[in-house]
Amino acid sequence: MDNDNRTDYGSTMVEKILAVKAGKDKVVPGNLVNTKIDLALGNDITAPVAIKEFERFGIDKVFDPEKIVLVPDHFTPNKDIASAEQALLLRRFAEKYKIKHYFEIGRMGIEHALLPEQGLVRPGEVIIGADSHTCTYGALGAFATGVGSTDLAAAMVIGEAWFKVPSTLRFEYEGSLPKWLGGKDLILYTIGQIGVSGARYRAMEFAGPAIAALSMDGRLTMTNMAIEAGGKCGYIQPDQVTFDYLKGRVSVPYEPVYSDLNAAYEQVYRYDITNLEPQIAFPPSPDNVFPVSKAKGTQIQQVVIGSCTNGRIEDLRVAASVIKNKRVDPRVRLLVIPATQQIYRQALEEGLLTAFIDAEAVVSTPTCGPCLGGHMGILAKGERALATTNRNFVGRMGHPESEVYLSGPAVAAASAVAGKIVHPEEVL
Amino acid sequence: MIFEGKAWLFGDNIDTDAIIAARYLSTTDPKELANYLMEDIRPDFPSQVSAGDILVGGENFGCGSSREHAPLAIKGAGVSCVVARSFARIFYRNAINIGLPILECQEELSDLNNGSDLLKVDLEQGLVTHLRTGKIYKAEPFPPFMQDIINRGGLVEYVKSRINDLK
Ligand code: SF4
Numbered sequence: 001m002d003n004d005n006r007t008d009y010g011s012t013m014v015e016k017i018l019a020v021k022a023g024k025d026k027v028v029p030g031n032l033v034n035t036k037i038d039l040a041l042g043n044d045i046t047a048p049v050a051i052k053e054f055e056r057f058g059i060d061k062v063f064d065p066e067k068i069v070l071v072p073d074h075f076t077p078n079k080d081i082a083s084a085e086q087a088l089l090l091r092r093f094a095e096k097y098k099i100k101h102y103f104e105i106g107r108m109g110i111e112h113a114l115l116p117e118q119g120l121v122r123p124g125e126v127i128i129g130a131d132s133h134t135c136t137y138g139a140l141g142a143f144a145t146g147v148g149s150t151d152l153a154a155a156m157v158i159g160e161a162w163f164k165v166p167s168t169l170r171f172e173y174e175g176s177l178p179k180w181l182g183g184k185d186l187i188l189y190t191i192g193q194i195g196v197s198g199a200r201y202r203a204m205e206f207a208g209p210a211i212a213a214l215s216m217d218g219r220l221t222m223t224n225m226a227i228e229a230g231g232k233c234g235y236i237q238p239d240q241v242t243f244d245y246l247k248g249r250v251s252v253p254y255e256p257v258y259s260d261l262n263a264a265y266e267q268v269y270r271y272d273i274t275n276l277e278p279q280i281a282f283p284p285s286p287d288n289v290f291p292v293s294k295a296k297g298t299q300i301q302q303v304v305i306g307s308c309t310n311g312r313i314e315d316l317r318v319a320a321s322v323i324k325n326k327r328v329d330p331r332v333r334l335l336v337i338p339a340t341q342q343i344y345r346q347a348l349e350e351g352l353l354t355a356f357i358d359a360e361a362v363v364s365t366p367t368c369g370p371c372l373g374g375h376m377g378i379l380a381k382g383e384r385a386l387a388t389t390n391r392n393f394v395g396r397m398g399h400p401e402s403e404v405y406l407s408g409p410a411v412a413a414a415s416a417v418a419g420k421i422v423h424p425e426e427v428l
Numbered sequence: 429m430i431f432e433g434k435a436w437l438f439g440d441n442i443d444t445d446a447i448i449a450a451r452y453l454s455t456t457d458p459k460e461l462a463n464y465l466m467e468d469i470r471p472d473f474p475s476q477v478s479a480g481d482i483l484v485g486g487e488n489f490g491c492g493s494s495r496e497h498a499p500l501a502i503k504g505a506g507v508s509c510v511v512a513r514s515f516a517r518i519f520y521r522n523a524i525n526i527g528l529p530i531l532e533c534q535e536e537l538s539d540l541n542n543g544s545d546l547l548k549v550d551l552e553q554g555l556v557t558h559l560r561t562g563k564i565y566k567a568e569p570f571p572p573f574m575q576d577i578i579n580r581g582g583l584v585e586y587v588k589s590r591i592n593d594l595k
Contacts, residue, residue: 147521150584157590201514
């Protein structure tokens with residue numbers, strides 16, 4: 001796109017946020033900007049590298065102890081000695097520099113579920129995280145993107161980061177979602193349509209009637225997987241759903257930012273989703289997407305309901321509603337992992353955990369666990385899993401010759417009961 | 429910042445394995461890595477390339493893994509700048525962060541003789557000049573803070589200088 005032709009056009013939400021935070025009137029795609037950041041995030045895999053780099057700067061303070069978040073969520077509760085030492089590094093750093101938002105296990109949750117829940121993400125903000133799924137926070141109208149450990153280390157010192165302004169792809173979803181479908185089906189469908197590099201470098205703006213009707217949990221699922229389409233970020237412009245979600249979580253003022261009506265999009269995609277079937281990503285790639293009927297009957301040995309994609313309360317409610325008064329097929333292991341401690345507790349109070357345990361599922365404390373093949377449910381050679389997670393690359397959940405299919409929570413719960421991949425209607 | 433140097437032409441999708449093969453990743457010394465730059469796709473390249481030269485790529489230069497060794501190897505060879513139609517995102521970030529100037533120029537640089545024609549690159553203006561034909565190509569200019577990062581040798585040195593300013 002030739003930048004010179006763009007001056008007559010308005011700006012997208014992301015362009016506006018980056019302009020404001022860089023102290024400029026207007027930016028266009030391709031511009032390089034240096035912005036203030038509102039939050040910098042690291043976890044027990046990436047923060048240790050950043051901390052070591054930070055220490056080489058020879059400085060004895062961070063730019064703002066309230067704007068750094070450290071979450072030991074990947075290999076915790078400590079999986080082995082090496083991971084215990086990584087977590088210890090985080091803990092010591094948090095103590096030394098008085099990092100306000102360090103979340104010890106027991107308070108911890110998977111970072112991308114935890115930060116929005118704790119009110120640490122607000123519309124109009126710039127958030128970086130040394131984790132690729134940092135793009136999740138766009139569901140709240142923020143610009144959020146994954147960076148490297150060096151970027152995180154630098155940001156912890158100067159409170160700034162540089163970006164190349166991305167161009168924006170707009171996705172409009174017409175119609176209303178059929179029963180049993182959610183944000184996961186919309187995003188899997190989208191990735192299936194445009195491919196894993198279909199949004200490379202770009203911002204993805206999700207809009208339309210189906211998005212307006214989507215809950216915040218469903219929205220977070222969608223923006224979470226922008227990276228699986230190659231996106232730099234994914235976002236939904238703030239609306240009443242956003243403001244309702246923020247109420248009671250956020251006490252500081254914030255400034256919502258919206259795309260101009262005449263914003264210049266690189267491309268606009270329109271999908272009518274009225275007749276969409278539940279979507280499944282077949283191994284070994286998140287864009288290898290088919291309707292559930294194509295996967296019907298595929299035998300599975302493990303089902304995982306959890307992760308930063310689909311481990312939120314609404315996901316657990318849907319799964320529990322399918323599984324209540326039924327039992328997991330004896331040849332299947334079902335793992336349910338609430339994404340945060342608060343979700344865990346709420347699921348307990350709502351009786352969801354009882355439904356899972358009665359169905360003979362394993363219920364775990366919050367952790368990334370099997371999502372990245374870390375611990376808590378690793379697959380053996382030749383085993384096949386259905387998971388509500390976001391990646392199904394070769395070996396993602398264990399042995400290189402194991403396989404992962406991706407779906408939403410309703411299909412996952414139903415398939416655990418059936419022992420094979422099915423549409424939720426088939427077990428009800 | 430203005431560079432002038434010989435242009436070496438590469439195609440689309442030059443991946444990080446082509447830039448520096450995985451078998452050489454045991455070191456992070458740029459000079460050492462430079463001995464194997466592009467070895468698998470052009471075995472003679474490490475002996476041909478010299479300080480100040482400019483690499484010209486097509487689309488998606490630096491795709492593949494996120495290894496920082498790739499821009500380090502290019503920098504180690506003394507390459508002054510990489511100009512390409514587009515870069516893979518992580519390569520782009522890594523290159524800036526280690527202080528290797530890279531310029532995205534969406535116009536195709538035409539009529540360019542590999543290894544002999546000279547290019548002049550003006551980072552601040554975002555202009556690439558083909559010195560033999562005199563044709564000027566427009567690219568995305570580098571704002572001052574980015575030139576500062578490059579000038580100082582990368583993000584780590586830039587942050588250190590900022591710390592000194594803060595003190
Ligand atoms: S749940 Fe999975 S995708 Fe999400 S942060 Fe953890 S490892 Fe990454």
